[in-house]
Amino acid sequence: MWWPPADQLVYEPGRAPQWNPTAGGYTDPETGRLLPSWDDALDLVDADPDAQPVHVVRFGTQVDAKGILAGTKDADRCVGYITKYLTKQAADCHDVTTGRQRAHLERLWQELRHTPCSERCANWLLYGIQPKKARPGLKPGNCKNKVHKRETLGIGGRRVLISRQWSGKTLADHRADRREWVKALLGVTTDADTAPAGGEHRHAWELAKPTDPDVPPLGHRVLRAISERIQWRAQLDAARRAAVPPDVPATDCMTIESGEA
Numbered sequence: 051m052w053w054p055p056a057d058q059l060v061y062e063p064g065r066a067p068q069w070n071p072t073a074g075g076y077t078d079p080e081t082g083r084l085l086p087s088w089d090d091a092l093d094l095v096d097a098d099p100d101a102q103p104v105h106v107v108r109f110g111t112q113v114d115a116k117g118i119l120a121g122t123k124d125a126d127r128c129v130g131y132i133t134k135y136l137t138k139q140a141a142d143c144h145d146v147t148t149g150r151q152r153a154h155l156e157r158l159w160q161e162l163r164h165t166p167c168s169e170r171c172a173n174w175l176l177y178g179i180q181p182k183k184a185r186p187g188l189k190p191g192n193c194k195n196k197v198h199k200r201e202t203l204g205i206g207g208r209r210v211l212i213s214r215q216w217s218g219k220t221l222a223d224h225r226a227d228r229r230e231w232v233k234a235l236l237g238v239t240t241d242a243d244t245a246p247a248g249g250e251h252r253h254a255w256e257l258a259k260p261t262d263p264d265v266p267p268l269g270h271r272v273l274r275a276i277s278e279r280i281q282w283r284a285q286l287d288a289a290r291r292a293a294v295p296p297d298v299p300a301t302d303c304m305t306i307e308s309g310e311a
């Protein structure tokens with residue numbers, strides 16, 4: 051990854067560059083000089099013949115990338131396996147039990163508090179660079195992304211990546227595809243909340259409050275949601291058994307980020 055260098059702190063969080071509306075960006079707190087923009091900083095990396103990548107990732111021997119084709123014999127087993135790892139809490143893998151482990155976690159956390167996590171991380175200001183799409187109010191050392199948090203330290207948060215370059219689809223496209231697939235399988239031709247002819251809406255939606263007299267207790271609502279899911283699943287399974295499996299192109303390209311997989 052070719053990012054600007056981030057190994058030498060230029061500023062401290064308490065003495066960080068400030069937004070200057072006149073200059074239209076962040077400036078040095080003492081000299082008032084405008085810091086280089088993200089694009090300028092990348093151009094400097096390009097122009098430097100001795101530049102080194104900030105991160106290098108290589109495919110190791112343990113990577114075994116496979117596509118999953120709907121309707122094949124391994125598909126269900128594979129989906130179950132992936133789901134198991136996706137729902138596992140990364141933070142629960144290792145409990146901190148000794149003083150030495152606590153000290154190690156503390157050191158790592160202190161280090162990652164000031165490490166930029168992405169192109170838009172406020173921490174770039176500490177290295178004398180304006181992050182991409184810089185705006186007023188950035189607080190270096192206080193980026194809210196999961197990677198900086200003690201519980202999820204070093205883990206960016208995304209465990210499944212869908213490559214849009216591969217499928218040419220966004221997550222919304224995938225959701226719409228799944229919806230269409232289920233509707234086709236169940237033989238549903240309308241949407242429940244579609245307005246009937248005449249332009250009159252069948253439902254009016256409003257946010258329920260826990261204090262509303264007709265809102266049942268949380269436990270009831272959770273159980274009802276689970277029961278509804280089980281019924282949907284049963285209906286879907288019955289429809290799948292009754293129907294010849296439709297031809298669904300396998301377009302999702304998934305990468306599992308897990309050292310244990």
Ligand SMILES: [Zn+2]
Nearest residue numbers: 167171193195
């Ligand atoms: Zn960050």
